């Protein structure tokens with residue numbers, strides 16, 4: 001048994017892949033390198049640019065509002081993460097309560113603003 005253990009450890013040490021120092025062998029695997037197959041982190045548009053929605057930033061909040069009904073777009077359209085969507089909805093209600101934003105329409109001055117998402121093509125499609 002003892003002989004077998006010594007023999008197996010000898011085989012393990014001398015197998016082709018086993019290299020003691022990587023500096024001498026250029027073909028030695030580099031375990032310190034970062035994972036080349038790592039997927040890119042998916043982030044919503046507000047997290048990506050590190051923007052915190054605020055009720056005073058009416059111009060930003062208006063982009064999450066329908067120009068026809070004033071309705072706040074859902075998460076399947078905006079593509080925001082749960083936290084940011086909740087924050088946007090809360091801040092829009094706060095802005096409306098403070099009289100900074102309209103309830104049933106988008107402020108006409110913000111109608112020409114660039115769109116952050118395509119309303120006709122939701123990021124997560126609806127079932128109806």
Ligand SMILES: [Zn+2]
Pocket residue numbers: 043044045046047048080081082084
């Ligand atoms: Zn996010």
